[in-house]
Amino acid sequence: MKQVVQNYKSGELAVLDVPVPGCKPGGVLVRTAYSLISTGTEMMKVSEAGMSMLGKARSRPDQVAKVVQSVATNGLAATYRKVNNQLDSYTPLGYSLCGVVEQVGAGVDDVAVGDLVACAGNEHALHAELNWVPKNLYARLPDGLAPRHAAFGTVGSIAMQGVRQGESALGEVALVIGLGLIGQLVVQLLTASGVRVIGADPDPVRCELAASLGAAACGDPGSAVVESAVADLTGGHGVDQVYLAAGGGSNQPVELAARLSRDRGRVIDIGKCRLDLPWNAYYEKELDVRFSRSYGPGRYDPAYELEGRDYPIGYVRWTERRNLACFLDLMARGSVDVEPLISHIADFEDAVKTYQRLGDGELKAVAVLFEYPEQAAEGRAAAPSVAVPAVPSSRRSAAPTRSAAAPVRLAFVGAGNYATSMLLPHLAERAGVTLSTVVTTTALSAANAQRKFGFGGATTDLDSVLGDPAIDAVFVVTRHSSHADLTRKALLAGKTVFVEKPLALGEDELAGVLAAVEESGNDRLQVGFNRRFAPILREAKQQFGTRSGPASLRYLVNAGRLGHGSWYLQQGTEGTRFAGEGGHFIDTASWLLGADPVSVYAAATSGNEDLQIVLRYPDGSTATLSYVTTGAPGFPKETLDLVADGKVLRLDDFVRASVYARKRWVSSRLPKARDKGQSAELAAFIKAVRTGGPMPVPLESLVATTAATLAVQASLAGGAPVTLAGPR
Incomplete structure (x- = not known):
């Protein structure tokens, strides 16, 4: 399908070919008939993109402050990569449209295929031929309302609020x-x-x-x-x-x-x-x-907009969706007339030219509509399409046979900020690696990843990738709630799997992954616990040497507060913040101590803002993990001390490490940036895929770390230590 996009770094506007978005539960897939250009909001965004970097900075001082903070926390090089990645990506335009329901996701019962709906949202009602729209961001058209008028629904809701x-x-x-x-x-x-x-x-x-x-x-x-x-x-x-x-x-x-x-x-x-x-x-x-906050109550609330949780009408009479429906009704009854506001209707194929004419003043307009090739002005329903899942035809053994000389063919499921800034840059130029396919639920992110990293194909159909025998390994880099299920599916399809942490958000999910390993005989799994691969930490461990007695380890993680709207705050679906991130630190402690924990005890301050976690190990060693969000933003994120046998190992935020023993060893300060091990981790994973050799981290360790991470919440709930049964 085609979609209007803009590169915020260069200002380039384009109509891009991108994959069709998937129809997820809780929403509908809509084929656009008309979409509205907001000549105020959108043209301001287009104008900002055409500014110099200094001009962009002056127009968004709030973003500049975030960049400065990121430099202090993550270093200049990592921040530069992150910012450059975000700037040099295609971003969507549009937030108000009318179209025809083409597919209905699970859990939606208020509209049917063929219904005309007005849609809202700068992530869901885009200038694109097809959009997936969650249920609280669309409303069915009243009888007699013209689709081109219904395309004003979002801006009408803004005015109404x-x-x-x-x-x-x-x-x-x-x-x-x-x-x-x-x-x-x-x-x-x-x-x-x-x-x-x-x-x-x-x-x-x-x-x-x-x-x-x-x-x-x-x-x-x-x-x-x-x-x-x-x-x-x-x-x-x-x-x-x-x-x-x-x-x-x-x-x-x-x-x-x-x-x-x-x-x-x-x-x-x-x-x-x-x-x-x-x-x-x-x-x-x-x-x-x-x-007045945009369309009304519910705006910027992920639980309302993405999860479909409505506010009780007795407490919140006018929500985003109710405002949208009300405005459509006013237009249908003639109380509001938008026809005189339509200055121009342009063919969707002429989108770039239309923006250019608006920008240089040639086209003076209050409102401009894009009309799409298969517009539904008479209520025609587009033919529904049904995706038939591909069933894997065979199961691979735990160590698949392949030619070591052949390139390793990779597929990515997910192409968000972490994947595109911390994983793909290390893989795109690696010899002997082919980036075959990228799979996303939103079409534009797949197109961006394909353009920037050279993927051979982009799709929203996961089954086609899992059923492709040419794919050697699958990277799962999606939101936390989907990790276990996608990992299970990939293992059953016989793929080697790299899944970003966490592996699972609950005991049932973890059991499901292990059941897939048992059913398929495929244990080729790696979780993205990258810190054990960090060069500075590996060198420090070597300098520390072996130990004979139990050790005490202290790990302070100055996690900081999350920004408003972060999906990490969606605990109902994505788990707690520690469940999503804590495995990193437990894995690091266990690797340094050379064992898996046998018990977990956790305590928290009021509101569970700061966690104190004590891990016990078989030889009597302990690790105390402080995971805090209330610390000073300028303080380093991770500091670690390991004490045993009259020796101390200290790590200062992956910038410097030292060992105090008979002879003191101090690392040289890293000349470029913090290296938290992603490159070495990926190299080890690719080697295992290419050679069929052992995975970089034993499955037993991955399971033990995940179980320990889950035990933190159980300990908080019960107020007592949780004993771990050990690896299964």
């Missing part, structure tokens, strides 16, 4: 500053609510349009027309509400709002304009400043 924040009442007077697409819709919604509206915009054409759609008066913000209309309609008291629907760097809208508001009036920010509030003006009138 702003009006709701204003708490308008019959007979009030409102001022709308900025008469672009959102402003025009706000004018109509307020008018439909019985509010008299005054519009302000420097563009006389937009002023005329707003007047034709119900505004009582419109004019340039600096003209006497607006102030005179406010005085006439309010008896000189000032407007009850001001809606800031303007963009740009001028502070004029905020100052105008203060001047024309009544005492204790309300100012609602919907757009993205400068907000240097003049303190005296706002204080003297005691103005109520409010913000």
Whole structure:
């Protein structure tokens, strides 16, 4: 299928061929009929991409702060790779469309194949021929509503949420500053609510349009027309509400709002304009400043948007989805008319040219629609497609036979940030390795990985990869909740598997992986516990030498707080943060101590923010792991001390290591960046695949580390140590 994308680093716009997204449970696959260009939000994003790096930095100081923090935590080279990877990737455009349901995922019962739906979301309602949309981000069209009008559903919801924040009442007077697409819709919604509206915009054409759609008066913000209309309609008291629907760097809208508001009036920010509030003006009138968060309650909540968990209507009357359905109903009943806002309808194939015309001012528009080749203006349903799973025809033995001279052919399931910044760069240029296929559920991430790393193919069909006998090994680099199931499927298909941690999020999942090993006879499995392969740590262990007595190990992990919206916070589906990451540190401790733990005890501060974990080993050794999120961001992430036999090994965040013994040994500071072992780990894995030799880490150790990681939660729940049965 085709999708509109942009490279944020170069500013390049393109219509790209990408794989069709899979139809996951909890959502529907929609074939787009019309998608809307938001001439404000989208064109601002397109404009930013065309800036120099300095210009980008000035426009996004929040991102610059994150980069500075990352440099302090992860080092300059690792941060550079991460930032460059994110910038030099294709990103999608679009967030408002109408289309036809082509497939229905499991758990969806409110729409059927062939239904017309309006869809929302800058990750799901993209300028693409097909989109997978979760259930809380679509709404079925009322009878009689034209699909091209329904494509306005998302921006209509944004305007509606702003009006709701204003708490308008019959007979009030409102001022709308900025008469672009959102402003025009706000004018109509307020008018439909019985509010008299005054519009302000420097563009006389937009002023005329707003007047034709119900505004009582419109004019340039600096003209006497607006102030005179406010005085006439309010008896000189000032407007009850001001809606800031303007963009740009001028502070004029905020100052105008203060001047024309009544005492204790309300100012609602919907757009993205400068907000240097003049303190005296706002204080003297005691103005109520409010913000409107996008489409409504549910926005930026993964549990609502991705998992389909609705808010009870008795507590949250108007959610994202209810706003979307309400706006569609208003259009269907004629209370809101979007037809006059449509300045241009372009063929989807001409998307790049259309953006260019908008950018250089040749095309002046309030709203522009893309019309798709198989548009459904008359409600035609696209023919549904059904994927037939491929059943593996054979089982491989634990050590598959292959020519050592032949290149190792790899498939990646998942191509997120970790895969593209920490794994694929080490594999793309490695001799004797062929990146065969990348599998993702979102089409664009597969296309980005294929373009940047040279994969031979990209798809959303996992079964076709598992059934391909030419694939030697499969990398599972997806979200945590899918690791065990994908690993099980790949093992049953006879593939050698590299799965990023964690291997499993529960005992049942771990048992399922082991059952697949038993059923298939295939134990060719590696989990991405890379720290034991770090060169600096391996050298330090060698310098420490053998030990005769039990050891004490202390491992401090200054994990830091997660950013708002991180999928790591989705504990209901993705497990706890420690379940996802803790295996790294347990594996490192066990490797240094040369054994697997026999018991786990865990305690936590209030809210489980900071964990203290004690691991006991067969020879009496102990490892104390402190996994904390409340530490200083500038402090190193990982520090480790191993004490035994009158010797001390110290690791300082993979930058420096030292051993205190009869002779002191200190590593040289790494000249480039922290090396946490990914390259050496991958080299060992590829060697095992090529030669059929033993896997880099024994399966028993992988299972023991996973079981110990899971035991942390059990210990927290029971308040007592958990004894481990040992490797199975």
